Amino acid sequence: MQYQWDFGFLLQYKGLIGVGVLYTLAFTIGTAVSGLVVGCMIALARLSNMRVATAVVTGVIEIFRCTPVLVQLVWVYYALPILTGIELSPSVAAFITLTLYGASFFGEIIRGGIISVDMGQWDAGRALGMRRHQLMGDVILPQAFRRMVPPLVNQTVLQLKNTSLLSVLAVPDLLYQGQLITSASYRPLETYTMIAVIYFIILFPLTRFAHRLEARMSH
Amino acid sequence: MSVQKMIELVGVRKSFGKVEVLKDITLNVARGSVVALIGPSGSGKSTLLRSVNLLTVPDQGFIRVGEQALDFTRGHRLPGDRELSAFRARTGMVFQTFNLFPHMSVEENVMAGPVKVLRMPKADARTLAHELLAKVGLADKATARPDTLSGGQRQRVAIARALAMKPEVMLFDEATSALDPELVGEVLAVIRSLAAEGMTMLLVTHEMAFARDVADRVVFMRDGCVVEEGPARQVIETPSQPATRAFLSHFHNGLGPS
CATH class of the missing domain: 3.40.50.300 (P-loop containing nucleotide triphosphate hydrolases)
Structure with a gap:
């Protein structure tokens, strides 16, 4: 049987699709920023001499790195409110989960970047009498940042793809809108093809950008 | 004594x-x-x-x-x-492996201490850096990047960088x-x-x-x-x-x- 492709009907859902794209992008950018902030704190805690802070943070990171995001999302939305008595809206639960999930990876990238800077650079800055924050800001981070950018971009790409999991909590991201359109139109082939194409259009330039950065760094 | x-x-x-x-x-x-x-x-x-x-x-x-x-x-x-x-x-210190700051030019390396630590105005620090670079025989390398220099040149920049703090030792x-x-x-x-x-x-x-x-x-x-x-x-x-x-x-x- 020959399937009759017909993408025309999707036009009438452009409002829904627009909302989906907006949610996907907003969650990606929002949790990338919050994840970077939390990730920075994680990296500094792990690099500090405070044993307790290091141990706690390392434990949390491992939990987020070694369980699937989907499980984390469901757990934070359904189980956490029962434990704490605090009701979370799907969007808030999703935001918290993706922030912490992203942060546990961002944190390791940032920490890796910082410790990849030669110990002699710390010696040189200290020998000049630089304070800890000057040393970090003027000597270590500018060198570490160059090495961090490509993996940070790659992690952000993954973060955007992970937002598709928000659909299980009925957050109206791109995939969730696709499911809505499918159940109304009974045309999953066109709908999911279009959803995939939209993800690709957003992500392809980003991965190209990461490649270009990596090539620039390596010479 | x-x-x-x-x-x-x-x-x-x-x-x-x-x-x-x-x-x-x-x-x-x-x-x-x-x-x-x-x-x-x-x-x-x-x-x-x-x-x-x-x-x-x-x-x-x-x-x-x-x-x-x-x-x-x-x-x-x-x-x-x-x-x-x-x-x-x-105190000024010079290391075996030079430890110049690779993301800064030669003069910026020498200026780093005076500008960041002593809060010297940049123009003054640049003048000082050029004096010290002349002293170690590298007046013409002020704007070069450290990775374009030979080991001996790098170490002389490192000495100038340490001297820029006017150290006692x-x-x-x-x-x-x-x-x-x-x-x-x-x-x-x-x-x-x-x-x-x-x-x-x-x-x-x-x-x-x-x-x-x-x-x-x-x-x-x-x-x-x-x-x-x-x-x-x-x-x-x-x-x-x-x-x-x-x-x-x-x-x-x-x-x-x-």
Whole structure:
């Protein structure tokens, strides 16, 4: 049987699709920023001499790195409110989960970047009498940042793809809108093809950008 | 002691884990003099040098450089980041591996200390940097990136960077050990001219002929202890301790005529 492709009907859902794209992008950018902030704190805690802070943070990171995001999302939305008595809206639960999930990876990238800077650079800055924050800001981070950018971009790409999991909590991201359109139109082939194409259009330039950065760094 | 002491270390001890690297070291460096620390690797001479500007914080002991003193004997509070930084700002240090800041130009490297630590206006710092670069023979390299320079040039920039803080003393940690043999001379020449100007210097070196000719005193260390100390020529040419003699016997071929 020959399937009759017909993408025309999707036009009438452009409002829904627009909302989906907006949610996907907003969650990606929002949790990338919050994840970077939390990730920075994680990296500094792990690099500090405070044993307790290091141990706690390392434990949390491992939990987020070694369980699937989907499980984390469901757990934070359904189980956490029962434990704490605090009701979370799907969007808030999703935001918290993706922030912490992203942060546990961002944190390791940032920490890796910082410790990849030669110990002699710390010696040189200290020998000049630089304070800890000057040393970090003027000597270590500018060198570490160059090495961090490509993996940070790659992690952000993954973060955007992970937002598709928000659909299980009925957050109206791109995939969730696709499911809505499918159940109304009974045309999953066109709908999911279009959803995939939209993800690709957003992500392809980003991965190209990461490649270009990596090539620039390596010479 | 009739000469004024610029660097004074008393009872300095340091352990890394279970290994005691410095065992109750006492050392004085007179103002305007040059002292060379020699000894086999693992003898603790680099750790001792690094404890003078507190890059390595000792477990025990008293350290004074110029007017500034810190006491690490039991019961004293450990200095914080602010105190350590202020202490280090008065000493200059030059490392075996240069440790120039690769993301800055040559002049920015030299300006980094004055601008960031001393809050000197950038224009003044640039003038100072150019003076110092001229002094080490690199006036034409101000805008170059460190990775375009030879090892000897990099080390001379590192010396200029340390001098930019107008230090009271200069510490050299095997400043020529990472250099190709033909580049050693240009760095030693700069150190020699600093000695002639009366800069107080403490240097860890494997250049025995240089230590003999430029240093006023030589300190021989082994296993975290000072084994022998005295006038440079005497310690290197007629050492009194068997351990010093044994160590120096590895070098005598390279000592050359005096």
